[in-house]
Amino acid sequence: MKTKTKFGKYGGMFVPETLMPALEELEENYLKLKDNGKFKSQLNELLKNYAGRPTPLYFAKNFSEKVNCRIYLKREDLLHTGAHKINNTLGQGLLAKYMGKTRLIAETGAGQHGVATAVVGALLGIRTCIYMGEKDIERQKINVFRMKLCGAEVIPVNTGSKTLKDAINEALRDWTANIKTTHYLIGSVVGPHPYPKIVRDFQNVIGYETKRQIMQQEGKLPKAIVACVGGGSNAIGIFNEFLGENTSLYGVEAEGRGIKTGEHGATLCAGSPGILHGCLSYLLQNKDGQIKEAYSISAGLDYPGVGPQHSYLKDKSKVNYVSITDKEALEGFKMLSETEGIIPALESAHAVYYAVKLAKQMKKDDLIVINLSGRGDKDLHSVGNYV
Amino acid sequence: MFDLKKAFIPFVVAGDPEYNTSKQIIKTLVDRGADMLEIGFAFSDPIADGPTIQFANNRALASGMNSRKTFELIKEIRDYTDIPISILIYSNLIYQQGIETFYRHAKEAGIDGVLVVDLPYEEAFEYIEAAHKHNINPVFLVAQTTTKERLKEILKSAKGYIYAVSVLGVTGARDNVGEETIKLIKRIKSKTILPVAVGFGISNQEQAKQIIDSGADGVIVGSAIIKLIESNLKNKNKMINEISRFVNKLQYRK
Numbered sequence: 069m070k071t072k073t074k075f076g077k078y079g080g081m082f083v084p085e086t087l088m089p090a091l092e093e094l095e096e097n098y099l100k101l102k103d104n105g106k107f108k109s110q111l112n113e114l115l116k117n118y119a120g121r122p123t124p125l126y127f128a129k130n131f132s133e134k135v136n137c138r139i140y141l142k143r144e145d146l147l148h149t150g151a152h153k154i155n156n157t158l159g160q161g162l163l164a165k166y167m168g169k170t171r172l173i174a175e176t177g178a179g180q181h182g183v184a185t186a187v188v189g190a191l192l193g194i195r196t197c198i199y200m201g202e203k204d205i206e207r208q209k210i211n212v213f214r215m216k217l218c219g220a221e222v223i224p225v226n227t228g229s230k231t232l233k234d235a236i237n238e239a240l241r242d243w244t245a246n247i248k249t250t251h252y253l254i255g256s257v258v259g260p261h262p263y264p265k266i267v268r269d270f271q272n273v274i275g276y277e278t279k280r281q282i283m284q285q286e287g288k289l290p291k292a293i294v295a296c297v298g299g300g301s302n303a304i305g306i307f308n309e310f311l312g313e314n315t316s317l318y319g320v321e322a323e324g325r326g327i328k329t330g331e332h333g334a335t336l337c338a339g340s341p342g343i344l345h346g347c348l349s350y351l352l353q354n355k356d357g358q359i360k361e362a363y364s365i366s367a368g369l370d371y372p373g374v375g376p377q378h379s380y381l382k383d384k385s386k387v388n389y390v391s392i393t394d395k396e397a398l399e400g401f402k403m404l405s406e407t408e409g410i411i412p413a414l415e416s417a418h419a420v421y422y423a424v425k426l427a428k429q430m431k432k433d434d435l436i437v438i439n440l441s442g443r444g445d446k447d448l449h450s451v452g453n454y455v
Numbered sequence: 456m457f458d459l460k461k462a463f464i465p466f467v468v469a470g471d472p473e474y475n476t477s478k479q480i481i482k483t484l485v486d487r488g489a490d491m492l493e494i495g496f497a498f499s500d501p502i503a504d505g506p507t508i509q510f511a512n513n514r515a516l517a518s519g520m521n522s523r524k525t526f527e528l529i530k531e532i533r534d535y536t537d538i539p540i541s542i543l544i545y546s547n548l549i550y551q552q553g554i555e556t557f558y559r560h561a562k563e564a565g566i567d568g569v570l571v572v573d574l575p576y577e578e579a580f581e582y583i584e585a586a587h588k589h590n591i592n593p594v595f596l597v598a599q600t601t602t603k604e605r606l607k608e609i610l611k612s613a614k615g616y617i618y619a620v621s622v623l624g625v626t627g628a629r630d631n632v633g634e635e636t637i638k639l640i641k642r643i644k645s646k647t648i649l650p651v652a653v654g655f656g657i658s659n660q661e662q663a664k665q666i667i668d669s670g671a672d673g674v675i676v677g678s679a680i681i682k683l684i685e686s687n688l689k690n691k692n693k694m695i696n697e698i699s700r701f702v703n704k705l706q707y708r709k
Contacts, residue, residue: 080577084502084573084575085598085605092602234500237500244625353547356548358498
């Protein structure tokens with residue numbers, strides 16, 4: 069490999085030999101293209117006119133009054149397909165096209181990444197297959213329909229826990245058999261090198277815009293930034309630009325029914341380092357190293373691993389990792405809908421509610437930015453079961 | 456690790472379908488003339504394996520199999536036979552025990568070679584060191600996609616034998632042997648004096664013969680045996696009989 073494959077001890081390339089040449093090919097092409105003028109302008113054009121960038125940084129006045137602190141929302145929920153995932157799928161889709169790949173595969177949990185991949189497949193004219201756990205297909209029917217409408221094939225995964233973890237296993241197996249023609253479009257900052265870096269770079273636009281927008285609107289950087297963490301792509305996307313700054317960063321994991329119940333997705337808060345899906349990172353596992361099933365009300369946070377850079381940032385205390393329960397997330401979901409008329413994705417609602425808690429320790433004039441990574445339309449059905 | 460002859464190397468997952476039957480299956484494989492054993496450590500997320508071996512992993516885990524019991528089972532097999540025992544394992548199971556501790560336990564159990572399926576040579580440094588320290592052969596995969604440069608690096612670290620992955624893809628029985636497989640065997644043989652065992656997808660005598668005729672030293676058969684476990688879960692005697700019969704049919708060489 070030409071670049072560093074690890075963040076401290078985390079990351080790496082723990083994959084069978086068959087896949088190694090594909091990772092080498094991917095890194096080589098990515099390094100060549102990321103500074104290529106034509107590639108960059110094509111991507112920027114798509115981000116602007118297809119996806120809808122830049123997204124607004126919105127001062128949430130009513131919500132701010134309610135929590136007694138100045139709250140800004142980075143409106144990734146306004147992007148085409150309804151979440152930040154499109155930043156990465158456009159980037160990797162274009163990369164695949166330049167590499168001459170004729171087929172895209174992807175895993176999806178909540179279906180947001182699957183939809184974002186399916187639309188890019190349609191846009192760029194590349195055949196697309198999406199692996200999705202049977203349980204998630206049940207939870208996210210509308211997204212399955214959206215993917216199919218865009219011409220993607222949705223392949224149900226009925227092994228293991230039948231969720232995101234198993235969809236990744238199946239996608240990796242597919243890739244092993246088809247590496248010559250196929251690009252595996254990973255949806256988060258997870259997997260073997262170079263994926264955690266590629267996905268971070270394509271999501272970095274969130275923080276890049278936020279920094280300029282907050283300076284323009286407030287003339288200073290925020291006191292804190294809050295983002296939810298499943299695999300961790302929206303969080304890295306907004307954190308990365310602020311890592312050297314005097315801004316406190318909070319990554320919010322899914323506490324599900326509570327850490328003590330064992331039914332949660334709080335990998336960094338309650339897990340330990342181990343190897344899954346090609347990288348060394350924090351995991352939910354038993355003492356033998358068998359991977360445990362994660363649980364969250366939100367399918368997008370229901371993952372027993374996390375991006376290796378987050379593990380590194382945790383150990384270095386550069387980011388505070390905290391957790392929010394299902395109940396609290398639902399509270400955040402309702403609060404934002406009622407005060408601002410903005411319905412957040414259940415994933416993002418975890419960040420929303422943590423900001424409510426955080427505001428209590430802040431002064432009235434302090435600024436908090438919440439990365440509103442997705443919109444809640446997809447969750448109306450499952451929230452309906454609870455409220 | 457094994458002699459340069461037409462070696463028959465069966466693969467099963469330790470504890471599939473449960474400890475005692477698994478032990479009986481492995482002993483049967485030894486009795487029927489296995490030249491070396493490949494024993495898999497059950498893992499929850501075996502990304503290199505097709506459905507047949509995934510289900511075998513699930514059955515073993517569901518029956519309560521874990522790393523400690525797997526070592527125990529291998530120890531029992533070690534007492535039963537002198538043929539080499541190689542294990543197939545995913546890296547997290549080693550990492551969680553502590554790399555050095557794992558290789559020490561492996562040696563104590565009588566294991567001769569360790570192949571970590573998801574460990575390319577780039578990540579293998581500590582594992583190789585621990586293997587050397589405990590006099591265990593670090594075994595590596597070579598795939599059709601492995602470049603000339605990578606093969607050179609792999610051969611620097613590999614000991615015991617080379618595990619050639621016959622297909623582009625995951626484990627699972629297939630019907631024929633492709634030209635690419637034969638090319639791969641010849642390519643590896645021209646670069647090393649280590650024995651070459653070929654695995655992934657071999658399920659019948661004709662395939663085994665083709666592979667040996669192209670210069671390989673051994674044939675690893677996994678999914679085809681495991682399918683006989685899967686299809687006879689309710690009748691253990693029939694399971695053992697069918698495995699015996701299948702293995703006899705594969706003994707084309709003797």
